[in-house]
Amino acid sequence: MAGSGGAPKILLAKPALVSGAKYNRGGDESSRSRLPSVAFLNLLSDSWDFHTDRFLPFLTDNTDFTVVGVIGPPGVGKSTIMNQMYGFDATSPGGMLPPFATESVETQSLAKHSTLGIEPRITSERIILVDTQPVFSPSVFADIIRSDGSSTISVLAAESLPAELAHELMSIQLGVLLTSICHIVLVVSEGVHDTSMWRLMATVDLLKHSLPDPSSLSLSHPQSSNLGSDKEIKDKIQEVGEEYMASPVFVHTKLHEHNSAPSYHEQVKKALNQYFSSTSFNKHKSDGGPLELFFIPQKSNSGTQYESYYSSMWKLRDQVLSMSGPSFSRTVSERDWLKNSGKIWELVKNSSTISDYCRTLQNSGLFRR
DSSP: OOOOOOOOOOOOOOOGGGGTTOOOTTTOHHHHSSSSOOGGOOOOOOSSOOOOTTTTOOOOSSOOOOOEEEEOOTSSHHHHHHHHTTTTTTTTTOOOSSOOOOOHHHHHTTTTTTTOOOEEEEEETOOOEEEOOOOOOOOHHHHHHHHBBBBBSOOOOOOEEEEEEEHHHHHHHHHHHHHOOEEEEEEETTTTTOOHHHHHHHHHHHHOOOOTTTTTTHSSSSSSSSOOOHHHHHHHHHHHHSEEEEEEEEEEEEEGGGGGGHHHHHHHHHHHHTTTTTSSSHHHTTTTTOOOOEEEEEETTTTTOOOOOOHHHOOOOOOOOTTOOOOOOOOOOOHHHHHHHHHHHHHHHHOOHHHHHHHHHHHHSOOOO
16 A cells, blocks of 8 residues: 655546646647546536546556545545545645635535535545545435425435435445445544444444445456346355455544543543444454544644644554555456446445335334335
């Protein structure tokens, strides 16, 4: 995995099309004009369908790459952390915009969210960073609800659901996808007392069954256009070994001074590992050690007697980018990773396990019919 030396730069084009005399003699304007704008790289459409064509021109046939994803509720600093992973320095001259849009005064005043769907970027170190829209977000819920209470988005294949239930399933589907296609997934919460993301990831572990990793032969060379049932996919997974699971890194942000003592952190780490002791997250750790957990204090905590905000953020970046996440079962290129991620998304939307869970929630009476 790429180390932390030197700030990577986002590639806005294929290497052969990067501007500059070395790569652009003769000026192939027509080729460069066909590249999509970086502002429109969202992998998900408004109808919750996966689109690879926008991001594909930015990828190559390179097989030495790492995928880092992030998931969390609104306002916890997901995009800020991803900008840190990228190496973006907001204080550098030139006024460059960050690769991932962060919450602004305008989005706050309009009660909107900055990240829509799934937004990817790739660094020159061939690290694919995958930001996702906030889970448990009132603004996402407001965007999908109709006047009759139904959802505008069919999160399960061709099935109409109440907006509340669809909103719940959207968060689960994003978690299931990230743990299927990433090497490392950052799970971000605010403060030390919010365990909603722990519960979400436990649900993801429960429902992520029969899903291959992006290098699976069943995805790269399907016998037909139909990828098969959950059982057929699971049988194919068993042929190559254990079911794939990305390594989670839990991050708790915006800690107050009184929650920053190392002794308190040790208690939270112990609770985290007990909570996930019987899940796939622990079973798939290659080193057999505890789950990774990081704490980021509030940015306004000046003069803290413990670690500062900036020190904590750089420590998080350095350690995540030096981690050895799980390997896919086979070698796969960046471009094939993206194409197969789209196929995995279809498996997620058509998962009978998630569909059964949906029916259980519907029958529980917790959601409007």
